[in-house]
Amino acid sequence: MEGLTPFVEYNLLIGVVVALELLYFLSLEASVTAYRQFVLVTVGGLVLAVIGGPTAELFAPSLVHWLHGAAALLVVFGLYDPVANDIRTAEWAQVLLSEPxxxxxxxxxxxxxxxxxxxxxxxxxxxxxxxxxxxxxxxxxxxxxxxxxxxxxxxxxxxxxxxxxxxxxxxxxxxxxxxxxxxxxxxxxxxxx
Known part of the structure; x- marks a missing residue:
């Protein structure tokens, strides 16, 4: 593995920044995540995509698509309720649009x-x-x-x-x-x- 290309460096940097922002959001909204696991599943999928994708591209390029697929599944399961066979519209509205x-x-x-x-x-x-x-x-x-x-x-x-x-x-x-x-x-x- 030779040096990092500017594109890979950029992807890694953006991934780390976005992951830190998501983790900061979770730390501020601890009460939300304590009883709403779908938020954690969605954020986990996003962190996996933004950190795991560039990291896999750097160390194991053949796994990038598998990693992005797993991240997408986590995001989908966070946004979609398979038991009720419906999108979690009300739950996400309650998390994102609640009265401050x-x-x-x-x-x-x-x-x-x-x-x-x-x-x-x-x-x-x-x-x-x-x-x-x-x-x-x-x-x-x-x-x-x-x-x-x-x-x-x-x-x-x-x-x-x-x-x-x-x-x-x-x-x-x-x-x-x-x-x-x-x-x-x-x-x-x-x-x-």
């Missing part, structure tokens, strides 16, 4: 409206006024203003100037489900990390 608020851990002081307000900031990535947030969430400007003051006090948004707010990094972490909020008590109203 389920993984968040709101503090005791938070209301369901806070998730909508923070999501508006997240999707816009701009400095917004209470009126604009109210228009995009369907809540009254007065309610939104009250909640923005509370969210500012707890570090999830920050007041840029009078009547204008933006999302903080803490707010971004909360929306991604990476922030553990601490329940507030009467003498401790600050939940900043």
């Amino acid at each position: 608020a389920r993984i968040r851990q709101p503090a005791d002081w938070m209301t369901p409206m806070d998730d909508d307000i923070l999501s508006t900031f997240h999707s816009a990535d701009l400095i917004l006024t209470p009126s604009i947030v109210a228009c995009n969430t369907g809540f009254s400007r007065k309610e939104v203003n009250r909640r923005l003051i509370e969210l500012d006090e707890h570090g999830l948004v920050e007041k840029v100037e009078r009547g204008k707010y933006r999302m903080t990094q803490r707010g971004e972490r909360y929306l991604r489900g990476q922030l553990r909020t601490v329940p507030t008590t009467n003498d401790d109203t600050d939940v900043r990390n």
Whole structure:
């Protein structure tokens, strides 16, 4: 075996990157994979294809097609339910399209409206006024203003100037489900990390 060709190097590099991304996804979604084995089967097939294919091409070229066939079968069995003889549409929709608020851990002081307000900031990535947030969430400007003051006090948004707010990094972490909020008590109203 002489040196690696640029094409094989590229395939290996892309395969490793994609495999690492898939494994990172699994580590973030541990609760999903714990009770939905079809996700693991599908991801296993994808990892086998993206890592096993280029590796087999390098060390055992005659096995590449067999390896890709096995990977394709794993992906098919992850997407298709042979018992029900149907595609796992509902199961995959539940995994991929579920409400991200389920993984968040709101503090005791938070209301369901806070998730909508923070999501508006997240999707816009701009400095917004209470009126604009109210228009995009369907809540009254007065309610939104009250909640923005509370969210500012707890570090999830920050007041840029009078009547204008933006999302903080803490707010971004909360929306991604990476922030553990601490329940507030009467003498401790600050939940900043």
